[in-house]
Amino acid sequence: MITDATIQTQMIIFGGTGDLTHRKLVPALFQLHLHGFLPKDFSLLSIGRRPKTHGEYHQDLLDATKKFSTKAIDDQEFLDFAKAISYFRLDFDNPEDYLRLKQTLEDRTSSDPERSFLFYLAVSPDYFSPIVENLESSGIRALPSLWQRLVIEKPFGQDLDSATLLNESIARVFPEKDIYRIDHYVAKEMIQNINMLRFQNTIFGPVWNRHHIDNVQITVLEKEGVGTRGGYYDHTGALRDMVQNHLLQLLAITAMEPPVSLDADDVRNEKVKVFEALRPFGPEDLSHRLILGQYSGYTQEDKVSEDSTTETLVATKIFIDNERWQGVPFYLLTGKAMKNKTAQITIEFRKSNPYTLDLDNQPNILEIKIQPDEGITLHLNVKKPGVMDQMTMAEMDYCQSCLYLFNSPDSYEKLLLDAMNGDSTLFTRWDELQLTWKYVDSIQSTVNGDRNTLLKPYNVGSFGPEELDRFVDSGASTWWFQNRIY
Ligand code: BG6
Secondary structure, eight states, X not given: OOOGGGSOEEEEEEOTTSHHIIIIIHHHHHHHHHTTOSOTTOEEEEEESSOOOHHHHHHHHHHHHHHHOSSOOOHHHHHHHGGGEEEEEOOTTOHHHHHHHHHHXXXXXXXXXXXXXXXXXXXOGGGHHHHHHHHHHTTGGGSOOSEEEEEEOSOOOSSHHHHHHHHHHHHTTSXXXXXXXXXXXXXXXXXXXXHHHHHSOTTTGGGSSTTTEEEEEEEXXXXXOOGGGHHHHHTTHHIIIIIIIIIHHHHHHHHOOOOSSSSHHHHHHHHHHHHHTBOOOOXXXXXXXXXXXXXXXXXXXXXXXXTOOOOSEEEEEEOBOSTTTTTOOEEEEEESSBSSOEEEEEEEEOOOOOSSSOOOOOXXXXXXXXXXXXXXXXXXXXXXXXXXXXXXXXXXXXXHHHHTTTTSOOHHHHHHHHHHHTOOTTSBOHHHHXXXXXXXXXXXXXXXXXXXXXXXXXOTTBSSOGGGGGTOOSTTOSXXXXXXXX
């Protein structure tokens, strides 16, 4: 039997001289190589617009991998791996260049139809359609092969209309099953762990619903501002950059029904049902379901407009109108230039009814820590030792990052491997995108016009605008991320 692990795999990265390739893709491929996970006949053709020799390119990659990898890099080991990498100069808009590419692909791979092609678009979204159309018109798509897949980075559109146009142009060339839309958050270790936690522990399954859970907080905060990405970010903002994709994906994974299997479509069908059940956002929600913030000094950032009203922080309250979650607020919070970088999902359970003891207990809290620490903490009410009946909170802590120091693979290792193995579970399907864009568009269209008044300032390095403190209005009335000791 032929398995994907034994076929001849040719990966082609468009954007080979770009940031993503240097920071993430090549370091991830190198780790996969070191652990023996790459297919035996793997090779990479890395495409850029600048002229470069293979040697120069390998040196650039080595320098970047040493800089961005969390693990120690052995130069010789890397250069041995780099023998599988070639550089190819191509102008993304020039059809002639794609004919040369086709010839090169034919020369490099045998005509054995067991060969396969993984096209990775690590380029500005403006090039997504032209590249895909040229893959078709040059005849590359028609090359005999076992499979051809397209991996595509975010942003996938700016709203539902532009995402639909983009999808139509790609779908003319690649069928949906071969399109792998990346959301690197979904591949983070602790997010993948949520399914294990929920579905493999009988203590959680029965209480994972509105009868026992008071609210859920999904928090993704960054310490850095927009840095060198002001040009992109100022036209995007936190709602599109983080909420439409990463935070809504975390919400769906936390809230979905148990899938009938862990197969890609079974899992994604359940996520789609969550997105379908999101309570729409309308003008009546502006005052109590949304806070937009902008950090001080944002408008002086490079390539940011001086009178920009782009939000660098979003807090929003979401309801899922289904049997399991009716009435449970899901608080989503993301912001740049905050006090600390942290991402976590906090489940706040309902307080128990202290019918036997006249004591003020606290709600149980389950924290799923995504980064920088990875782990799970469960907060319990326990008796304070002593002769008096007093309660205190105790933490049961699973510190994954302490146990597996630096061993947690980067999301891109998992995503690249899955794409090569044809497992699209962690990639976003088109109907998920449609529904998340539809939801975010409903917020955007409600906000537009009122942006100036809605935008709350906050200081760099703070916990966000002061309005945040009044936003959480149920249960223990607190943002749990603020209680963390960093
Ligand atoms: C990206 C956003 O998708 O995710 C960036 O475009 C953000 O603005 C980044 O900084 C955060 O990713 P991570 O993995 O560093 O938390």
